[in-house]
Amino acid sequence: MDYIVMDLEWNQNPYGKDHIHSDITFEIIEIGAVKVNEDREIEDRYQQIIKPRIFKKLHYKIKEITQFTPEELNKGKDFRRAIVEFLEWCGDDYIFCTWGSMDLAELQKNMKHYGMERILDFPLFYIDLQKMFSLRYDDGHIKRTLSHAVEYLNIEETIPFHRALSDAYYTARVMKEMDFEKYKDRLSIDTFYSPRIKEEEVFVRFDTYTKYISREFLSKEEMFEEKDVSEMRCNICDKMLKPKLKWFSDGGRMYYCLGECEEHGYVRGKIKIKKVDDEAFFVIKIMKSTDEEGANSIYEKQDAIREKRRERRQKMLDHEIVIDEIWDEENNDDED
Numbered sequence: 001m002d003y004i005v006m007d008l009e010w011n012q013n014p015y016g017k018d019h020i021h022s023d024i025t026f027e028i029i030e031i032g033a034v035k036v037n038e039d040r041e042i043e044d045r046y047q048q049i050i051k052p053r054i055f056k057k058l059h060y061k062i063k064e065i066t067q068f069t070p071e072e073l074n075k076g077k078d079f080r081r082a083i084v085e086f087l088e089w090c091g092d093d094y095i096f097c098t099w100g101s102m103d104l105a106e107l108q109k110n111m112k113h114y115g116m117e118r119i120l121d122f123p124l125f126y127i128d129l130q131k132m133f134s135l136r137y138d139d140g141h142i143k144r145t146l147s148h149a150v151e152y153l154n155i156e157e158t159i160p161f162h163r164a165l166s167d168a169y170y171t172a173r174v175m176k177e178m179d180f181e182k183y184k185d186r187l188s189i190d191t192f193y194s195p196r197i198k199e200e201e202v203f204v205r206f207d208t209y210t211k212y213i214s215r216e217f218l219s220k221e222e223m224f225e226e227k228d229v230s231e232m233r234c235n236i237c238d239k240m241l242k243p244k245l246k247w248f249s250d251g252g253r254m255y256y257c258l259g260e261c262e263e264h265g266y267v268r269g270k271i272k273i274k275k276v277d278d279e280a281f282f283v284i285k286i287m288k289s290t291d292e293e294g295a296n297s298i299y300e301k302q303d304a305i306r307e308k309r310r311e312r313r314q315k316m317l318d319h320e321i322v323i324d325e326i327w328d329e330e331n332n333d334d335e336d
C-alpha cells in the first residue's frame with residue numbers, strides 16, 4: 001500500500017466573507033502530493049495548478065502566502081480534469097495522509113460543487129499527521145503548524161513552505177522522522193459524507209476507544225431509540241457497562257456518559273451531533289477507557305453544566321422581574 005501525502009492550496013473570496021455567493025468557501029487552486037512507500041520513502045511526486053472559476057482574483061492574504069501570479073493560475077488545469085488525473089496517479093491501493101483534517105473536507109466539497117459526488121472510498125480512512133505529531137510530542141490535542149513540526153524535528157528547510165508540493169514534501173519528511181510505526185493504526189475517519197443507511201454505519205475499535213458513526217436522524221428521540229447510540233458498552237470487551245452517569249446533554253451538540261466495566265474499569269462516552277442540514281443530523285459516538293481522574297472530570301462536567309443552566313434560569317427570571325417592573329412603571333405612567 002502507498003501513502004499519498006497530500007496538500008492543497010486554496011483561494012477564498014477576495015471581497016470578504018460577506019460576499020459569499022457559492023457553496024464553496026475555499027476554492028482549490030493547487031494540488032500537491034508525494035507517493036510514499038511502506039518504508040516511508042518518497043517514490044513519486046504530483047503537482048497541478050488549477051484554474052480558478054469561482055474566485056478569479058486572489059485574496060490578498062493567499063497571494064502573500066502562496067506567491068501565485070495571475071498568469072500561473074490562468075494556465076492551470078480544469079478542476080474536474082485535474083481530479084481525474086490526480087486520482088489515477090494515486091493508484092488502486094493507497095491511503096491519504098494530510099496535515100490536519102481540512103484538506104480532505106475541502107477536496108470533497110470542491111468535488112461536490114463540480115458534480116463529483118461520493119467518488120472517494122467510503123468510509124474514508126486517512127492518516128492525520130498533525131494529530132499523530134500531537135499524540136507523539138504533545139497532548140494529542142494541540143494542533144501545531146507544519147513549519148513548527150519541521151523545525152522541531154530538525155528537518156532541513158530546503159524549499160519555501162506554503163505551496164502544495166513543498167508542504168506535501170515536508171509532511172512526508174515529518175512522517176519519516178517521527179516514530180510513525182507506533183501511531184500508524186490511529187487512523188482518522190473523514191465525515192464529509194455520513195452513512196445513509198444502517199448498513200453503511202461505521203464502527204471501529206481502536207486501542208483505547210471505539211468510534212461509531214451513525215446514519216442520519218431527524219430527532220433526538222429517533223437517535224436514542226437506536227441501540228448503537230444509546231447503549232453504554234465497554235470499548236475493550238463490548239460488555240454492557242454499569243451506568244454511573246447516564247447520557248446527559250451540555251445543552252448544545254454534545255452528550256456525555258460514564259460507566260464501569262467489571263473487568264476494564266471506567267469508560268466514558270461522548271456523542272457529538274453533526275448537522276447535515278436544517279433537519280437531519282448524524283452522530284459520532286466515542287467510548288473511551290478512563291481512570292478515576294477521568295471519571296471525576298465527567299461528574300465535574302455535569303455539575304458545571306447544571307450550574308450554568310441554573311445561572312441561565314436565574315438570569316432569565318431576573319430579566320422577567322425587570323421587565324415586569326418596567327411594565328408596572330409604564331402602567332403607572334399611564335394611570336397618571
Ligand SMILES: [Zn+2]
Binds near residue numbers: 234261
Ligand atoms: Zn470491558
